[in-house]
Amino acid sequence: MNSKKATWILGIAAIVVAGFILMAGTKGSQAASAQDNAPKTVEIKIDNFSFGPMTLKVAAGTTVTWINNDDVPHTVVSDNTKTFKSKALDTGDKFSYTFTKPGKYPYFCSVHPKMMAEILVQ
Amino acid sequence: MGKYIEKNLDHDGIDRRGFLKCMAWAGTGTLCLLQGGVLNSYALGDVLQQKVGKLKGDLSFVQISDSHIGFNKAANPDVTATLREAIAKVNALATPPSFVLHTGDLTQLSKPEEFDTLAESLKSLKTDRIFYVPGEHDVLNDNGATFHERFGQGTQGDGWYSFDQKGAHFIGLVNVLNLKAGGLGSLGNDQLEWLEKDVAKLKSSTPIVVFAHIPLWAVYPQWGWGTDDSEQALSYLKRFGSVTVLNGHIHQTMQKVEGNITFHTACSTAFPQPAPGQADSPGPMKVPAEKLRSLLGITDVNFVRHKHTLAVVDSSLA
Numbered sequence: 001m002n003s004k005k006a007t008w009i010l011g012i013a014a015i016v017v018a019g020f021i022l023m024a025g026t027k028g029s030q031a032a033s034a035q036d037n038a039p040k041t042v043e044i045k046i047d048n049f050s051f052g053p054m055t056l057k058v059a060a061g062t063t064v065t066w067i068n069n070d071d072v073p074h075t076v077v078s079d080n081t082k083t084f085k086s087k088a089l090d091t092g093d094k095f096s097y098t099f100t101k102p103g104k105y106p107y108f109c110s111v112h113p114k115m116m117a118e119i120l121v122q
Numbered sequence: 123m124g125k126y127i128e129k130n131l132d133h134d135g136i137d138r139r140g141f142l143k144c145m146a147w148a149g150t151g152t153l154c155l156l157q158g159g160v161l162n163s164y165a166l167g168d169v170l171q172q173k174v175g176k177l178k179g180d181l182s183f184v185q186i187s188d189s190h191i192g193f194n195k196a197a198n199p200d201v202t203a204t205l206r207e208a209i210a211k212v213n214a215l216a217t218p219p220s221f222v223l224h225t226g227d228l229t230q231l232s233k234p235e236e237f238d239t240l241a242e243s244l245k246s247l248k249t250d251r252i253f254y255v256p257g258e259h260d261v262l263n264d265n266g267a268t269f270h271e272r273f274g275q276g277t278q279g280d281g282w283y284s285f286d287q288k289g290a291h292f293i294g295l296v297n298v299l300n301l302k303a304g305g306l307g308s309l310g311n312d313q314l315e316w317l318e319k320d321v322a323k324l325k326s327s328t329p330i331v332v333f334a335h336i337p338l339w340a341v342y343p344q345w346g347w348g349t350d351d352s353e354q355a356l357s358y359l360k361r362f363g364s365v366t367v368l369n370g371h372i373h374q375t376m377q378k379v380e381g382n383i384t385f386h387t388a389c390s391t392a393f394p395q396p397a398p399g400q401a402d403s404p405g406p407m408k409v410p411a412e413k414l415r416s417l418l419g420i421t422d423v424n425f426v427r428h429k430h431t432l433a434v435v436d437s438s439l440a
Binding site for chain 2: 090108111
């Protein structure tokens with residue numbers, strides 16, 4: 001094999017490798033952006049007559065799911081009683097709401113109104 | 123806490139501050155006698171052994187509460203069975219009660235089938251009539267429409283009402299609707315206005331009995347055991363010589379006298395709840411099966427006309 005041919009092959013190989021790297025890179029960044037746009041879900045647990053965590057920060061577009069682990073029914077109701085309002089959640093029941101707009105969303109349990117918490121959407 | 127009751131066994135009425143606070147599990151048995159606005163307490167054992175004389179009255183009624191039909195968790199997997207035991211206890215009373223008050227939380231989840239079971243079970247009660255007020259568990263998803271349709275016929279507003287029996291005036295109040303974030307039980311302006319008018323026509327000598335689900339006094343606000351606008355309601359009752367307030371919600375007996383007003387909470391027929399602040403939350407208290415029935419019960423109230431006497435007797439299902 002003469003040196004000219006070897007250089008040519010090396011060149012081809014370099015291009016192929018670079019291509020792979022480029023493709024991998026593109027693929028990687030595509031995956032990352034897809035992840036950013038994918039709906040995120042965050043869980044809030046209701047235990048011992050309280051929401052945990054009591055203050056939750058999420059990005060706009062996040063879906064928050066509450067799960068009731070207590071032996072008594074609870075509800076998840078925004079303080080204005082309009083933005084979101086769950087039915088009574090029995091033990092193990094879940095309720096979800098997707099927060100699309102940034103802002104502060106205080107909420108409570110309308111059965112036990114001393115149970116208060118908030119979602120901060122950024 | 124029981125010492126407050128024992129202290130009063132001397133029959134010397136309440137202390138000079140006009141304030142008595144006592145608490146006892148239904149199993150210990152307490153009888154409270156209201157005489158001209160003064161509460162005397164006796165151990166139920168003494169009453170049954172007739173150490174305090176025979177208690178006669180013009181009117182006797184029974185309070186049952188917090189049946190939570192539909193609840194099936196560890197604290198009591200068969201709440202219908204314990205309700206039936208409570209009914210049997212009422213039916214065993216020497217004098218059948220004129221009527222029975224159910225002070226709310228008939229059901230666990232406001233389901234039609236739960237209301238059905240409750241109503242069906244109570245048909246065996248030997249009494250002329252049953253009066254109801256809703257608990258927060260009875261108004262869960264429809265603001266009380268199902269409860270109202272079945273148990274609130276002929277009532278005012280969101281379900282409040284009054285009636286007269288043997289010279290005493292009975293008032294059923296609703297304090298479990300439209301609860302606000304961070305708040306307690308709530309009566310609301312419409313009900314308060316109605317109450318003011320309802321009692322305006324009565325003579326101050328009329329004995330008043332108020333019943334509602336959530337306590338109308340601050341038992342333990344941290345757990346929501348109180349009613350935001352109860353003071354306003356009670357202010358309309360200040361001129362009356364004898365006022366008795368009967369509540370449920372906290373699944374344990376507790377009594378307090380403030381001036382002319384005697385407060386009393388009843389046991390649940392379903393499951394006990396912890397004493398204020400004695401647990402992380404007011405959720406159902408899990409107790410050994412053999413202990414459960416001593417923590418459930420009924421309340422028997424005996425009213426003697428002319429003497430302004432109202433005797434409140436708690437008895438457990440054990």
